Amino acid sequence: MIRWISALVGLAFVFVVSLGLFSSIVGVITDPAPPTAEHFVHEEHPLLDAGLPSSGLLGKFDLRQVQRGFQVYKEVCAACHSLRHVAFRDLKEIGYDEGQVKAIAAAWVVEQPSVNPETGEPATRKNTPADHFPLVYANDVAARAANNNAVPPDLSLMTKARHDGPDYIYSLVGHGYVPQPKELLAKFPDAATPKGLHYNQYFANLNIAMPPPLTSAGQVEYLDGTKPTVDQMAKDVAAFLTWTAEPNLDARHGAGLAVLGFLLIFCFLAWGAYQNVWRDLKH
C-alpha cells in the first residue's frame, strides 16, 4: 500500500517538475535570454590582482602600505565615505603611536556629535582616540542630497562585502574608470551611461554614482617616498580597507599555524593510540 501511494506522489512531483522542464526547454529554443552588457563587460574584464601581501593563506599586512592607504582614505575617500566600525585607537595596530593617534583624532575634519553642556543644544566636539570614526552625513537623506541621490556606503567592511574585495577595490578605483567602449554601445545601445553617473567596467551594473576618486598621480603626497601613481594609491587604499574589514588577520594567521601544528601532533598521537589499541584484532 505505502509503495503505491509513494509511487503516485513520486509520479506527481516528477510530472509537475517535468512540465517545468518542458517549458524551460521550449523557452530556450523560442526565446533565448539576450546577453546583457554587464555580463559581456565583466567577462572581458575580470578583476585585476592587487597582489597585496595580506592576500593568500599566510598573508600578512605591510604596515607601511596600510598607513599609506590610510593617508589616501583620509585625504580622498573620507570626504564622503564613513568608517564607522573602526575607532581612532585602532590605528595603533597599524603602527601609529599614542601621540600620533591623538593628533590624528583631534585634527579630523568631521567632529563627533555632542551636547552643549550649558544649553543642552546639539553640538560637536573634537574626536579622541576612544571615538569611532565619525559619520560624514547626519543621515541618508543628507547623504543623498549631497551626492546626486546616491548614498556613499560605509567602507569599514567593504573588502568583505564584495567578492574578492581587495582586488575589487583596487580594480574599481584604480583601473575601472575608462571611456565607455564604442563597440559596447554598438552592441548594446541601451547601455549608454546615464547623465550624472560614471562608466566603470568593474562596477556591477557598469554605471557608478561615484566620480573617479583617484584622478592623477601625486594626488596624495606620500611621506615614505613611494611614488603616488593612481595604481599605487588604489593598491594602498585596498590594503587599508582590507585591514579595516579584518584587523585581526595577522593574529589569525599566526594563531592558525600554531593550532594546525598542535592538531597535527594530536592527530599523530591519536593515530598511534588507535593502532596500539587495535594491534591484535583483525577488522
Add this chain to the structure above:
Amino acid sequence: MSFPWAKHYEPKYALTKWVDERLPLPRFVYSAVGGGYPVPRNLNYFWNFGVLAGAALACQIVTGIVLAMHFAANGAIAFDSVEHIMRDVNAGWFLRYAHANGASMFFIVVYTHIARGLYYGSYKAPREMVWLLGVVIFLLMMATAFMGYVLPWGQMSFWGAQVITGFFSAIPIVGETIRVWLLGGFAPDDAALNRFFSLHYLLPFVIAAVIVLHIWALHIPGSSNPTGVEVKGEQDTVPFHPYYTAKDGLGVAVFFLVFAALIFFAPNYLGHPDNYIPANPLSTPAHIVPEWYFLPFYAILKSFTVDFILPAKLWGVLAMFGSILLMFFLPWLDSSPVRSAKYRPTYRIFFWILILDVFALGYVGGAEPIARNVIIGQIAAAYYFAHFLIIVPMVSRMERPRPLPNSITEAVLAKHGAHPVPAE
C-alpha cells in the same frame, strides 16, 4: 537492551561503590559508551561521523553561549554588535568564525552521516526508530541554522528570512496570516529577530535531547555495520571502550584539523559577502541565496516553475518540505532484506547517482538562474523524487543481491585472507 556478553560495571573503590548504590550514573555511562557496550568489530571510518556530529553540536553550544553574552538582538544594533564581537571582544573573531564555520562543519558531518545510513541501509528494521529520530534532528538543525543565520542582520539574513517565511504565504487562504503571525509583523523586524534569537538558543538543547533518544534507540539493537549482517556472537563485537573511543579519537582529531583550517585560513569562504552589508529592507540583493547547506533544497524549490492545478510556488514549497519528509517513510519504501549496498549491485548504482544528483542540485541552488542551470536543476529535482519514491521501492523488489557472509567475523577474516581464528 544489550548482548548477553556485555560486561557489567564493577566499581573498584569504596567511593565509586557508594555512588553506584545511590545514583548508578557511572554504570549508565559505562553501558552506553564505555566497556559495557559491545560494538561490531568491523566498523569503518564512516561510523565516526555520529560522534563527530556530537562534537560539532558541543562546539556550537559552547561558542554560541559566549557569543550570546555579547550579541544584541535588536534590528538597530544587531549588525554592530556582531562587529563589536569581531573587533573588541577578546578572541571574539575566533568565537564568531568558529560558530559560523562550526555550522558548516556540523552539516558536512551530518550529511556524511546520512549518506552512510543510506548506503549501508542503517534505516532498516530493527533500527527504524534510530532513523526517524535522526530525521527529526536534521529538521531541528535546519531550523536552528536558518534562525542563526538571520541574527547578524546582514542583507542575506534579512532577505533570507523574508524568503523563507514567505514559503508560508504559499498556503492557500490562511498563508499570509500565518506568515505575519510567525514574523510578528509584515516584514522581518525586531519582533522576528528577537523570537529567532530566543528559539536559536532553545533548539540546540532540544537537539541534544533528541540525540539522547537517538542513541538510546540505537542501543536497543546495537550498532549496524558495513556488512549489514547482524551480530551473531561475542567474536563479532568489541567493547566500545577502548576500541571505538580510540578510533573516534582519531576521527575527532582530524575533524578539528579541518575545522581549524577553515576558521583560521578561510573563515569567510563558505559565507556570502552580502551578509557584511547591514540589512536594508529597501534594497534587494541581486541574488538571494541561502547558506550552502540549504542549496540542494533551494534548487528543488526553484525547479517548480509551472502552475498545474496548484500554483507553481505551492508546488515548490510542497516539494522542498516533501524532499525531507519523505525520509520518514524510507524504512518502509525500501523492502530489501539486505541492508548494505555492498551486496546490492543495483541499489548501489542508484545510490551514487543520488549523490551526484544532490551535488548537482547544490550547484544549481547557488548558481545564477540562467536557462542551462534551471534545466539541470529540474532534471535533478525529478530524479531526487523518482529515486526515493519510485526507484528504491522497485529496486528493492527486483534486485538479486549478492550472497551475504555468514557472520561479521567471517567477512573480516575473508578480507584478510586468513583462516578462521577466534578474535583476540
